[in-house]
Amino acid sequence: MDFDPPSNFSPELMMRDAAAYRPLFYDPNTTFYNGHDDQHPRRFNEEVTNDWYDFLDGKLTREQIAAFMLEGKKVAAIANSSSPKVKAFERFVRLAHQVDNYACTPINPWSYYNNPQSDTPQKTSEELVEEAIRDYRAETNAFLKNRYAFQALKALFYAGNRDAFERFFGEVEPNMPRNTLYYRALGYRAGFYIEVKDFCNANLLYAEVFNHVPAMRPVAATSLTLQDEKQWEQCLRAASPEQKTALWALLAFRTGDNDRAIRSIYQIRPKDPLLSLLVIRFINENEGRRWSLIGPPTKDADPKANHMKEIPRETFDLIRRIASEEKTENPFLWYAAAGYITSWSGDYDGANSLYDKAAGQMKAGNKEAADQLRLLRLVNALSRITEVKGDNVERLTEELRWLYKQNSYPGYGEGGMRYKTAIEQSATYLSTLYAKAGRPELAEMLDHSSEKIAQPGVVDKLIAVLENPRTPMEKLIVDMYPYTAEEFYFYKALQALHADQLIEAEALMKKAGKQGMTELYTNPFNDYILDPLDAHTRKHIKEAKVKYTPITLIQKMREGEAKIARGEEVYNNSLLVGNAFYNMSFYGTSDIWRVPLLNASIFELVPCYAQEMVMTSPAAKKYYRMALKAATTDEQRAKAVFLSIKCDRNDCYLGPIRGRALCDDQRYMNQSNSPNWLDRDGFGELMRYANTQYYRDVIRECGYFQLYVAKHKR
Known part of the structure; x- marks a missing residue:
């Protein structure tokens, strides 16, 4: 995403068995990593499909199993099968679907506004609960018995019958394998504990779920119930060492108290992988607070911002101490983390020393770890440079x-x-x-x-x-x-063209490579009343019969200027040269400026250094006024005046963004956004030639002139 927070520390690569912990990696925007936990209806689909596929000994494909069990579709291979296992599968699924009618009730999020009671989930019927329990007790196959036990517990949970649930759980627990179904059942049991506000026992069960079912870690993380320190200490006293580490990890996830959690887990089980998870979360969270991760430590004007970027000394020392003791399951990670935060403090030599120790803990052939360390070393090397001096930057070229x-x-x-x-x-x-x-x-x-x-x-x-x-x-x-040198020669050639310095423009254009020799689609010497700004106004633009390139265009313009200087057909040649200049602009037909260095779809996006050149046509206006002076008929005068007016209009359009055109954002912000050029002298001058056909053509096609005429006839 374009809005990714800054990070050089890759959790997927730094965490062993990363997939099992991935939802709990740090994400600044959502509760869980890269999204919310929306897996409730499908969290176990793949696992249960594979379990049944193994049980059925290949008699059904995974696709057939999923279609029947998860999608409720009719499957001929099941309906027509005589296999006892397939028939047992069919019977079980029909019961499970009935239970799911209560467990997976769709909720309309807008129903409250219509009928607050309409979407209240129905409780499982007693008949269905009894059927599930009977099926469990009657079943002799261990695989099926395990699943019927879970369906019965699920039905009891959604019936809301806590006492019956506890009795049945006590009956089935000794024989239930400690698989996903068992821990899912513990989740239901924890839900009943929450219902009676026995939060300590609920938290202990969620710790069990967290430790043993990676897919349910998001559920455990959001279900942990925190009241006060007294309750927390009570839970810890009742917990096993394995449960304690899970509880501390869940606490850190919910509260952000990484220091306390890391310290506590390290005392209990130094090799617990949850330590790795927490230090990675700590690093990623603090990266986001700093925003700039390359360069020396900086101070913000806002003291709160500085406080957010500061790592508490106790945490700083804790991470470095844990790294140095090398008791964790991933010493490489801890040395890398210690080096990274040491670099943040401005101790670049100390960071390098820790990175050296990380390299010593790296397994041979682990390219991902090697690349991660290489990246951190480079960031450290760049951050220590505060000015370009000697070859200090050159030495980093290969990295x-x-x-x-x-x-x-x-x-x-x-x-x-x-x-x-x-x-x-x-x-x-x-x-x-x-x-x-x-x-x-x-x-x-x-x-x-x-x-x-x-x-x-x-x-x-x-x-x-x-x-x-x-x-x-x-x-x-x-x-x-x-960009290339040739593109900048092209840009300089356009600058010279804009200034009517054709000899210089030609010399520069010849250095512009293929851009100077690209054929232009239209004839740049033609003029039009309407500018080709959209599909409607472009439809009258035709492909040129004689193609020009930027170089041959300049050469032809030089010929025209020479004829004007000699007094040859001054009106026609002035119009032609003026048209060539006009068509080089944003509003013209030649698109000569539409090259990667300058191109933009709307005029506000033309680069500020090129806007004056692309958006205005002073040279075109100069030659149109020359044509006006040389004109001998009102038709000629009307045309020269109108084409000159178009140049004024374009210059006026640039007015509100001229500050931007000068690369001066402040000036741009202070300028008006409402150009008004209708009352300028140009249209008044054109009205002198109301007797001409060209005037009538303009009235027909130019909306601006229509407004002007209507205003001045009142």
Whole structure:
């Protein structure tokens, strides 16, 4: 996701048996990792399907089992089977479906507003409870007996009969295998304890469920009931060591008190994998609080923000001590975590020392662990650099090259190594350092922005380094940058064109490579009343019979300007040259500016450094006014005036965003958002030629002019 919080510490790779704990990894946006717990109707579908498939000895496919049992579909292979096991399966499923009618009652979330009682779940009927118990007692097959026992307990739970549930549970518990069904039944039993406010026993049962059924860990985490410290201590006294560690982990999940939980679990069972889970959650949560994970420690103006970023000294020392004692089941993780928080404190040498110890605990051939450690070392090395000095950045070139080759996705929560933050923040941080070092071109290449390109002289510096990178780091940056020297030559050529410096524009365009030789679809010397801004106005634009490229266009424009200078057909040549300039703009037909460096679908998104060039047409207006002076008929004058008016209109459109066009956001924010150019002199001038056909054509096609005429006829 684009809104992923920053992270360099990958829980899926740092946690052994990560899949079993994945829902409990830290997620800043939802209760559980990468989402909410919405698995209730289907949490065990795969497991129960596989269990029945094994029991049926392949007589039915998994798909047939799932269709009949989970979807309630008719399956011919079941209906037509004579196998005793298949018949037993069919009979069991029919009972289970009846129980599920009470257990899985669909709830309409809006029903309260219509009838608060309408969706109250019905209790299991006594007849169905008795049938399930009879089936359990009559069954002799261990596999089936186990499942009938669970269905009976489930029916009793949804009947709300706690006493009968306890009696039957006491009957079946000695013979129930300690499998998923048993722990699911413990969950029902815990629910009854909560009903009578016996929260301690409920919590102990949820601890059992948490320890033994990974799929139910989210259920246990949300079901833990906390009252006060006295109740908590009572639960701990009644708990086994295994239950205690689960309770502490659940407490940390619910309250965020990782320090206390880690300390307590470490005293009870140092090799408990829950320690790994909690330290990973602690690291990921604190990454999100810091936001910037590359660079020296910083202070915010807001004291609360600083407090959030600070790691309590007790926790800092605890993590480092646990790492150094090497008693956990994953010493590599603990040394890596200790090194990471040490780096946050600004002790980069201390962090490196801990990373060395992590490397010593890493299993040979574990590439994922090696890459994780390599990433943390690189982040540490970058964070200690506060200015570009000597070859301090150059020395990191190969490590940065390795980093930038990595895929920044999958995103947060999708598994795999978390490279995304390091890729983005390292480039941004180095960009800041290069800007301070007087290398704005490298700053731009690492962190592209319109404002950087707009700085005086930056484009020429970009061309220089793109054409001749001198150091390995510069070569790496050039390889990463999405634009080429040829694209900047093209941009400079357009700048020269905008300024009517055609000789310079041609010379630059010849350095622009394929962009300077790409054929233009339309004839740029044609003019139109309507600009081609949408499908309706584009339909009159035709493909050119004679194709121009940017280079040949400039050459043709030079010919036209030369003819004007010699006084040859000044009106026609002025219109043609003016049209060429106009059609190079955002509103024209040539789309010459629609290249990756400049392109945008709406004018507000044209890069600020190019908006003045793309959005206005001063050279076109100059030549249209020349045409007006040379005109000999009212038809000619009407056309020259109207085309000139279009240039004024476009300039007025740029008004509200001219601050942005100057890469000045503050000026942009202070400008009006309502350009009004209808009352300018242009339309009044055009009305002098109301006797012409061109005037009537404009009235027919131009809505703005229609408004102006209507206003001034009143």
